[in-house]
Structure formats: C-alpha cells, structure tokens
Amino acid sequence: xxxxxxxxxxxxxxEAERVARVVxxxxxxxxxxxxxAELAARLPATYAVVLLNAxxxxxxxxxxxxSVRPRPGSKAPPPRRRRVGHRRGPVHRGxxxx
Numbered sequence: 001x002x003x004x005x006x007x008x009x010x011x012x013x014x015e016a017e018r019v020a021r022v023v024x025x026x027x028x029x030x031x032x033x034x035x036x037a038e039l040a041a042r043l044p045a046t047y048a049v050v051l052l053n054a055x056x057x058x059x060x061x062x063x064x065x066x067s068v069r070p071r072p073g074s075k076a077p078p079p080r081r082r083r084v085g086h087r088r089g090p091v092h093r094g095x096x097x098x
Contacts, residue, residue: 021050028054 005016024043028036028051040048 020047024050025054028052 001013001016001020004010004020005013008016008019010016010019024047027039031039031051036051040051043051
C-alpha cells in the first residue's frame with residue numbers, strides 16, 4: 001500500500017487504501033471469468049475479496065434512461081420523457097418518394 005500511496009501522491013495510507021478499494025471494485029464489475037479470477041489470485045486476500053465481490057453494473061432501465069440508482073431516502077428526479085419519433089422528422093422531410 002505504501003507504493004500506491006507514493007505513486008498516487010496520497011497524503012495518508014487510509015486514503016490510498018480507500019482509493020485502491022474503489023478502483024478494484026470498479027474493475028471487478030467490468031472484468032469477467034478467468035481474467036478476474038487470475039487478477040484476484042495475484043492480489044492480497046483483502047483486496048482479492050473486493051475485486052471478486054464487486055457488483056455487476058445494472059442494465060439501463062428503459063423508463064429511467066439511467067443506470068444510476070438514487071440513494072435510499074433521497075428524492076430522485078422524475079424520469080425523462082422522450083418524444084416518440086422525434087428523431088424521424090428531419091430525416092424524412094427531405095426525401096422524395098419514388
């Protein structure tokens with residue numbers, strides 16, 4: 001962790017550890033299969049657990065248009081409403097029919 005602190009220029013070891021855990025969790029959410037397992041095998045056990053237990057990113061919800069969940073108890077903005085077919089108008093106006 002001292003190397004992470006030095007290279008990342010973090011003031012404290014706690015800050016370097018927090019950043020390392022966040023990065024490993026994000027990385028673990030994107031890696032799959034043997035790649036993730038092989039990387040975890042090279043890490044100390046405390047960090048391997050962070051990598052392997054990373055949550056998978058949620059798929060985009062068709063209603064909300066976002067994959068970010070609001071915090072419990074917070075007021076989430078209402079979902080954006082999209083106009084149906086709003087992209088079709090300008091494309092079809094300039095075309096001549098047959």
